[in-house]
Amino acid sequence: MAHDTAVTRDAFRALMGAHPSGVTVVTTSDDRGAPHGFTCTALCSVSLDPPQLLLCASTSGSTLPVIAARGAFAVNFLHGPGRRAAEAFAGPAAQRFTSVPWLPSPGTGLPVLPDDAHAVAECRVTRLTAAGDHTVVIAEVLRTHLAAPADSEPPLLYGMRRYATWPS
Template identity: 70%
Template structure:
């Protein structure tokens, strides 16, 4: 027997999502004139090997999504354990987030990269945008990856409402 059920409330949803850690990334783009935009996220994953696709989820009310959609390009900066300052800077809607962390434009695409806080970056061309609820699923085709000097550090994780790093063997 099936009964009509209502969706869980926002607090229950947040508690569910906080209970399982995820890797922290900062998604970046620019307006084509050099002004950078970005946000922190743990909602990202691989999608396909052939073609090489990944996805990230962006709030529909954030300032980055319309710029990313217009530009058609974005980078996913995967943070290492010492990259918490970037996670904190990009977790809030603050116009000064790029002044809080060192960044540089990619020589290939011009996208903002965070070489001191990320162990790896994937530069992507937008493959598809799918609005879902209060977010948009962005699927990107990976055209370039960069590994930085932080590659030997464990990844930054976020779960249970706190940061942690992968244990080093």
């Protein structure tokens, strides 16, 4: 296998796009209660004790400053029919919460997407680390909400520039 010494932005995007990921929408709200969010596939678990996860957020996006100021966010793990939320939250910020139903969670008041997610994690930021054009956000998971197995749709996946669902 040949290898190039310089990796372009497009080559790196193609490489990472070849590895499918689960699709989430990360949501938070500002000090006036206005909701903010973005579609995120760069998310993984970090620790069981304490329960922690990490995600990567674009430093040029409008949601990261709100997450940093609030110190909290929710991760909405999307199911297959939640593709509409994935697409909406990857588009213009002004249209995200007008095209997808949301509610404040009973625990933290963070915006959650009950019609589009099969699971939700409510999180408290513990560390922000700059990493190129993104920021790595490490957070403690404070609450989880899981759909009942009978009510759960298969998870939404994204890879190779297309959406798919986990086989049943």
